[in-house]
Amino acid sequence: MTLHSALEKCNINPHLVLAVRQGKVITEDVILNDGDEIRLVAVISGG
Amino acid sequence: MKCKKCSGTAVINMRQHKLALCDVHYVAWFQGQTERFIQKYKMFTLDERALVAVSGGKDSLALWQVLLDLGYQADGLYIGLGIDGGVDYSHQSLAKIEQFMAGRPGAQLHVVDIESLYGASIPDAARLTRRGQSKPCSVCGLVKRHVMNRVARDGGYDVLATGHNLDDEAAVLFGNTLHWQVGYLARQSPVLPASADGLARKVKPFFRFYERETAAYALVQGIDYIYDECPYSVDASTIRHKMVLSELERKSPGTKLQFYLGFLRAREAGAFEGLAESRPEMRPCRTCGQPTTAGDWCAFCRLWDKV
Numbered sequence: 001m002t003l004h005s006a007l008e009k010c011n012i013n014p015h016l017v018l019a020v021r022q023g024k025v026i027t028e029d030v031i032l033n034d035g036d037e038i039r040l041v042a043v044i045s046g047g
Numbered sequence: 048m049k050c051k052k053c054s055g056t057a058v059i060n061m062r063q064h065k066l067a068l069c070d071v072h073y074v075a076w077f078q079g080q081t082e083r084f085i086q087k088y089k090m091f092t093l094d095e096r097a098l099v100a101v102s103g104g105k106d107s108l109a110l111w112q113v114l115l116d117l118g119y120q121a122d123g124l125y126i127g128l129g130i131d132g133g134v135d136y137s138h139q140s141l142a143k144i145e146q147f148m149a150g151r152p153g154a155q156l157h158v159v160d161i162e163s164l165y166g167a168s169i170p171d172a173a174r175l176t177r178r179g180q181s182k183p184c185s186v187c188g189l190v191k192r193h194v195m196n197r198v199a200r201d202g203g204y205d206v207l208a209t210g211h212n213l214d215d216e217a218a219v220l221f222g223n224t225l226h227w228q229v230g231y232l233a234r235q236s237p238v239l240p241a242s243a244d245g246l247a248r249k250v251k252p253f254f255r256f257y258e259r260e261t262a263a264y265a266l267v268q269g270i271d272y273i274y275d276e277c278p279y280s281v282d283a284s285t286i287r288h289k290m291v292l293s294e295l296e297r298k299s300p301g302t303k304l305q306f307y308l309g310f311l312r313a314r315e316a317g318a319f320e321g322l323a324e325s326r327p328e329m330r331p332c333r334t335c336g337q338p339t340t341a342g343d344w345c346a347f348c349r350l351w352d353k354v
Contacts, residue, residue, distance in 0.1 A: 015293045018262055025058040025266050027048040027067065043262040044293070045104060045276055046215055046285045 004028035062300035095205035103140030106210030129168025132278025
């Protein structure tokens, strides 16, 4: 499953997050492997 | 996905530009674009001194770093608002800035602590006055505008730079359009010139970057910024507008950029001329000397008189 598919499955707008795997920012087409730990960083701030 | 420049592994894919880049080429692209925007919109030059408003967040720290890397004379300004929110928000923010500066010997920072200087934090000032009974955001904005202008003016800076990005600008534009606030529409701009009566020139060098791009730059560069949001920004209308626009962007890449650049073109072509009320005459405040449209006593000084 790609990162994009995983985000869609979780109903997360890919425009609102960046994904980091093993300290590296990854793009949405990256295929996730079993056991991967993905950190999602929210990009929207303000008020 | 491959980097368009070198075929290395891309860290970001910017669908609105049809451009994917690796970390090295993304940093170079981001810095180059910043330089291009500064020159294209005549924001400031290498000979001028810029004061960068830094909050500890990704946009302002990234802006400060890029300006320093590009060789601009850029000093920082941090305004301590005294916000706790259960996460020691203001102290954490300043800690991030100090950490950033540790890797930047020579970077100069002005720190203005509101409570030490005026006797109350922003949340306390909001509670003690009629301005901002429910939320301190109005008081916060008023105080920040005043302090930024004062420090820029007193320090002899040519320009005040803030880290506002495209999502910030598009959200404000969206809000102003929803309510047809033509006065605000007529004045919204990435460059506000200095006024003869004492308002500093204000610029937003990141105004064409998506928020996602400034965040990616900060992450790729290893800038350790404060992830927590201001606790008072929960349910802020700006965030709601950003979410709506990002949903449109999801279906139609480039929507936010087209929305804002189309607005700037319309504004440039005079679409809002004559719609905005002319700005009332500015006079120096009798207490602080800063320009004000509110008679001879500015809103900032009136606020603190009530605290």
